[in-house]
Amino acid sequence: MAKMLSINNKMNVNYYAGNKLITFLISLYFFLCPIEFVFNSISPIGPPIKYLGIIIILVILFRAYFVQTHLIISWVHLGLISWCFIEVLSIFWTPSIHYALVYLSSYINVIIFFTIITVFKYTISQINLFLNFTLLGSTFAAILMLNSMSLYHGEGIRYTFSFLGAELDPNNAAAFLVYGVAISFFKTLNNKKGFSIFHLALFIINAVALFFTGSRGGFVASILSIIIITFSLMKNKSFFNSLVYCLKITLIVLTGLWILSLFIPIELLDRFLDFESYEGGSERTVIWDFAIQQLYESPIIGFGIGSFLNTSVNYFGHVKGMHNSYLMILFETGFLGITFFMSSIIILVLKIIKSRNYFALAILLCGLIPSLFLDALVKRFLWNGLILCAILIFNEIPRVDKSKEN
Numbered sequence: 001m002a003k004m005l006s007i008n009n010k011m012n013v014n015y016y017a018g019n020k021l022i023t024f025l026i027s028l029y030f031f032l033c034p035i036e037f038v039f040n041s042i043s044p045i046g047p048p049i050k051y052l053g054i055i056i057i058l059v060i061l062f063r064a065y066f067v068q069t070h071l072i073i074s075w076v077h078l079g080l081i082s083w084c085f086i087e088v089l090s091i092f093w094t095p096s097i098h099y100a101l102v103y104l105s106s107y108i109n110v111i112i113f114f115t116i117i118t119v120f121k122y123t124i125s126q127i128n129l130f131l132n133f134t135l136l137g138s139t140f141a142a143i144l145m146l147n148s149m150s151l152y153h154g155e156g157i158r159y160t161f162s163f164l165g166a167e168l169d170p171n172n173a174a175a176f177l178v179y180g181v182a183i184s185f186f187k188t189l190n191n192k193k194g195f196s197i198f199h200l201a202l203f204i205i206n207a208v209a210l211f212f213t214g215s216r217g218g219f220v221a222s223i224l225s226i227i228i229i230t231f232s233l234m235k236n237k238s239f240f241n242s243l244v245y246c247l248k249i250t251l252i253v254l255t256g257l258w259i260l261s262l263f264i265p266i267e268l269l270d271r272f273l274d275f276e277s278y279e280g281g282s283e284r285t286v287i288w289d290f291a292i293q294q295l296y297e298s299p300i301i302g303f304g305i306g307s308f309l310n311t312s313v314n315y316f317g318h319v320k321g322m323h324n325s326y327l328m329i330l331f332e333t334g335f336l337g338i339t340f341f342m343s344s345i346i347i348l349v350l351k352i353i354k355s356r357n358y359f360a361l362a363i364l365l366c367g368l369i370p371s372l373f374l375d376a377l378v379k380r381f382l383w384n385g386l387i388l389c390a391i392l393i394f395n396e397i398p399r400v401d402k403s404k405e406n
Contacts, residue, residue: 033134
């Protein structure tokens with residue numbers, strides 16, 4: 001294994017491209033993620049995607065070993081591995097081993113999966129397949145939801161979809177639909193024919209389903225990704241082509257607003273427009289204030305993995321989530337852990353700026369923004385954003401059609 005892995009200080013990734021089996025398995029993974037809860041509800045052996053991930057890791061390592069390929073890890077990987085190492089070490093100072101074990105294996109699994117899947121070299125066609133299957137998975141989930149919508153827990157104004165009694169949290173549903181919104185918007189405009197009606201339809205389907213979830217984190221992530229994609233497609237354009245893009249975007253927005261006005265209840269629209277209530281949902285501000293006050297007692301190394309679950313029981317009388325993934329890292333591993341984690345994000349962003357691949361930034365935000373309001377450290381929607389962004393940055397990337405630039 002030592003011969004297969006080496007550190008790349010300059011992050012120049014020059015290793016072997018995956019074969020068709022690897023491409024198929026990774027594409028299948030991205031497609032199934034939004035509907036994972038369906039399979040979890042009927043599987044007698046645990047989450048099927050977990051086993052798919054193990055197969056992907058083994059196939060990549062098998063391929064690398066037998067073709068004598070070096071899988072080169074970057075500083076992005078080292079930052080996340082270091083954070084995970086601190087989480088593992090923190091088991092020695094966490095107040096509850098029981099709650100620590102809830103997260104321990106999950107943290108290790110996601111870091112291994114992220115590292116192995118992103119140290120492989122991919123071609124443009126492979127990357128486009130990953131994006132297309134991510135879009136198809138999101139759209140399939142959106143269609144399932146729109147076809148069999150139900151109020152979350154049977155009350156309120158937020159919708160989700162259920163299967164055999166299993167119900168998907170609307171925030172988690174929205175966090176996957178964000179990818180469908182971003183990718184379909186990009187492909188609607190970045191098309192050789194100038195405009196893709198097919199992808200516009202997919203954009204509307206994903207956007208409508210996202211609005212029905214009532215997820216404000218998903219709404220913010222979608223708006224930011226659309227703005228960034230618009231900027232990335234308009235840069236270096238002539239005045240005429242910029243005007244054409246503005247007309248296209250205006251058409252998309254007006255079409256989307258018209259469709260939303262036909263289907264979305266006014267209460268949901270009010271929820272999105274009430275910006276002052278964004279932080280207060282699920283008692284977030286109360287929880288965050290409590291967590292920050294506690295951090296004064298151990299700011300450097302935090303309170304250990306799983307510690308907030310134990311602390312919340314003692315303070316609130318029952319288990320509460322942090323509803324902020326980054327504050328959770330800070331609480332568990334202090335400034336030491338959050339520094340390593342955020343260093344990886346910063347390196348990715350700097351790499352994006354250097355390459356000017358702002359579509360990768362939009363994809364990254366699809367994972368990072370919802371995680372500001374959710375406990376996402378063991379959720380696939382956060383890591384899928386990091387994985388897709390890393391693949392886009394470390395490999396050949398889909399470019400805007402040069403024939404349309406001038």
